[in-house]
Amino acid sequence: MKLKYWIYAARFHTLPLSFSGITLSFLISKSRVNVNFNVYILCVLTALLLQILANFSNDYGDSITGIDNFKRIGPKRTIQSGFLSLLEMKKAIYLLSVLSFLSGFLLLYQSIPFKKIFVFLFYFIGILVCIYSSIKYSIGPSPYGYIVGMGDLFVFIFFGLLSVEGSYFLYTQTLQMDMFLLSSSMGLLSVAVLNINNMRDLDNDCENGKYTMAGWLGIKRAKLYHMISIFTSVFLGGFFIFLNQKTIYQWLIFILVVIFLIFHVKRIFFLKDKKLFNLELKRLVLITFLYGLSIGISNFL
Template sequence: MRIRDWLEGARLRTLPAAVAPVFVGMGGAAALGDLSWGKSALAFGVALFLQVGVNFANDYSDGIRGTDAHRVGPQRLTASGVVSRSTVLGLALSCFAAAGVLGLWLVVWAQTWWMLAVGLLAVAAAWFYTGGKRPYGYAGVGLSELMVFIFFGLVATVGTAWVQSYSAPWWLWVAASGIGLASVALLLVNNIRDIPTDSEVGKKTLCVRIGDKASRWLYAITMVVSVACAAIATAWWMALPMAACATPGLVQVMRGSKGKNLLGALRNTGLYALAYGILAGLGLALLPL
């Protein structure tokens, strides 16, 4: 078993989008005059471990169902047989446990005990995306997209700011919605790529349900509204650099790229999410609101 295989299983390419909401939340806390580097570091740790846990959990659940046998993209550990099922499951649970420990530390420090319930809901949402007898990731009614928007947008962003400033102004919710939509776009382009293989194995994602063309338009709308959210939350001209960052992925998706040709769009959408986090975070921290 090579280190490269473990890194592929962890899907490190997803991590920039995972930490992007924390950048936005830090910007919000700074705008409110309450930025704490220590609390922000813990929030980063929670986001990273939760995302890697999600990746290993999806690898395990999809692998035991056989839905990853013919997927396009990086090798999955369980489906390929490179690692035993129990090992992948153990990795997922270990990452969730690490996220829980850091999250508990953050909650105790901030004295925001009610956020323990939010953390438990986040872990449950991560597991039941593809885990359990009836995973909502296979329902095809948009629950996956909704959960991504809530937990990798609103909760991660507003939660990061709240444990530092104990405040959540309207502009913070708008900025959080923008990064949430960027995360939804990342999920959409991933599922657009997998429409053929998901259809074969009965994995009813939203993209499978509504079809290729409608999914691409939904991706475009999601990206455009995300850019608009950044401009509304910070300054109108913020739409310019945001649009520049969004354009490469948008062009690739709307030109009809398929299969492996969509891997570039997946990468560019992830980079857009990271750029959103950094630019919106700086905008909130430095611009007069």
């Protein structure tokens, strides 16, 4: 039975990134205006489908280019291990592309009034771009995930700006500058998650033509880059709370989660065994989700 291999290929431990920013945006929106819960559910569904599409595409693309080999430190891929064939994964990528489009279209139908036709078209094009980018990260003649800095940039945009600010507009039909702070904050944490992945497989990636920020910087500077990304994110999140402060409890909850981030950075700096990056990646995904919840829920207090 191959269901367990499809679940494995979806990389469930990374999926909280999909709805971390969307949930944070929903909680902030809910504290300000009346929000349609169905729009939130469709946002989450669309984001999950897009991330699974990206994970499937990554499995497929890295197998073709040879990035997935016996030297890879990260979790074994389903195609590399022989659990799924290239044809099966290709069909799954087509299916996920269609499902992502349908979910995204239904989301726009539910959230954007017909009179805002240009906004609808803008988001409609955005959905197509998201689907294309999910696939193009590691598939095609020039996958952007193999170009220095491009993977980080697109993760920042999709898991930060679009996830938070983009969904906030769908909830409220407005744009707020303070939400840009949270968009950047969540985007930087997502970049840090990607950076762990790239630090872990730095040597193998460089040998096989995948040039990431970690590969360009080297492991020592990549760890510094990691620290700067996380602490800049914390500063932006703290600035948002400062602008929207209601009670001291907002700071207490925020600081509690920041402590987990500080310990994470400390472990990354002193980490020697690259296999341990896998554990830190899972931890940071969970902390990122809790970080978003801490700001969102505390905004109600």
